[in-house]
Amino acid sequence: MTLVHDESSSVTHDRISDRVAQSVLDLITRGELMPGARLPGERQIAETMQVSRVSVRAALQQLKAQGFLAAVQGGGTRVLSSVKVMDEPLTEMVRQQVENLYDLAEIRVVLESWAARRAAVRATPPQIEELRALLDRLGDPARRAVRATDDLAFHLAMAKMAGSAVYMHILAVLRDTLKQKVSFHRKELFVGGKDAVTLEHHRDVLAAIEKHDPDAAAQAMAVHLNWVLKHYSALRENPTLAKVDVAPVEDVAPVE
Numbered sequence: 048m049t050l051v052h053d054e055s056s057s058v059t060h061d062r063i064s065d066r067v068a069q070s071v072l073d074l075i076t077r078g079e080l081m082p083g084a085r086l087p088g089e090r091q092i093a094e095t096m097q098v099s100r101v102s103v104r105a106a107l108q109q110l111k112a113q114g115f116l117a118a119v120q121g122g123g124t125r126v127l128s129s130v131k132v133m134d135e136p137l138t139e140m141v142r143q144q145v146e147n148l149y150d151l152a153e154i155r156v157v158l159e160s161w162a163a164r165r166a167a168v169r170a171t172p173p174q175i176e177e178l179r180a181l182l183d184r185l186g187d188p189a190r191r192a193v194r195a196t197d198d199l200a201f202h203l204a205m206a207k208m209a210g211s212a213v214y215m216h217i218l219a220v221l222r223d224t225l226k227q228k229v230s231f232h233r234k235e236l237f238v239g240g241k242d243a244v245t246l247e248h249h250r251d252v253l254a255a256i257e258k259h260d261p262d263a264a265a266q267a268m269a270v271h272l273n274w275v276l277k278h279y280s281a282l283r284e285n286p287t288l289a290k291v292d293v294a295p296v297e298d299v300a301p302v303e
């Protein structure tokens with residue numbers, strides 16, 4: 048069957064869907080739509096942009112084909128990490144060698160110290176307020192069982208405060224790589240007096256950001272993650288620890 052091609056209407060329609068696609072792409076580039084974020088529904092986008100749902104659907108299809116978006120099970124669309132192409136080889140590499148996991152942790156020290164520096168410069172009062180609330184949760188004895196998740200939330204909030212879409216996309220790749228494929232013994236990090244140590248680390252990061260002191264923020268984050276890194280050294284010397292099947296939350300780059 049051959050479709051009849053109506054030149055005039057198809058050109059107009061293409062232009063509108065291209066415009067919609069470009070607008071969505073702009074939101075991703077500016078970091079207003081982060082990796083993993085869900086897009087509003089077709090109807091809502093159509094109303095906001097004052098275009099037809101058909102144009103919105105065509106635009107979203109185009110962005111899916113280009114690898115910027117993916118369909119979510121049960122409906123909806125989410126933003127993919129723009130550097131997804133790195134993901135599979137990196138994942139395989141890390142799975143094969145504990146040594147590589149150590150490298151990733153080292154890289155994270157550098158990346159997150161950079162983010163802490165930026166967060167100290169750019170943090171808004173509401174963002175600092177959010178970080179304070181997250182620190183309170185981290186110090187709450189009643190939330191012991193979800194400490195790793197709370198820790199991750201703190202790092203994620205700080206990463207967002209850095210206000211860089213590029214940074215969030217890089218972290219998304221590291222996060223997926225470690226979270227999905229690597230089993231790591233990380234219970235060690237959250238037992239005994241170590242809880243108090245990491246709480247103090249996070250408190251120092253917050254204090255530096257509150258004072259808008261970039262050097263102190265970078266320094267505090269480096270202290271925290273180098274401490275985490277020391278525990279990887281133990282893993283490196285005794286790789287059998289890696290067989291324990293626990294998701295490495297503390298050691299995962301914080302992006303949701």
Ligand SMILES: [Zn+2]
Binds near residue numbers: 199245249297
């Ligand atoms: Zn932490």
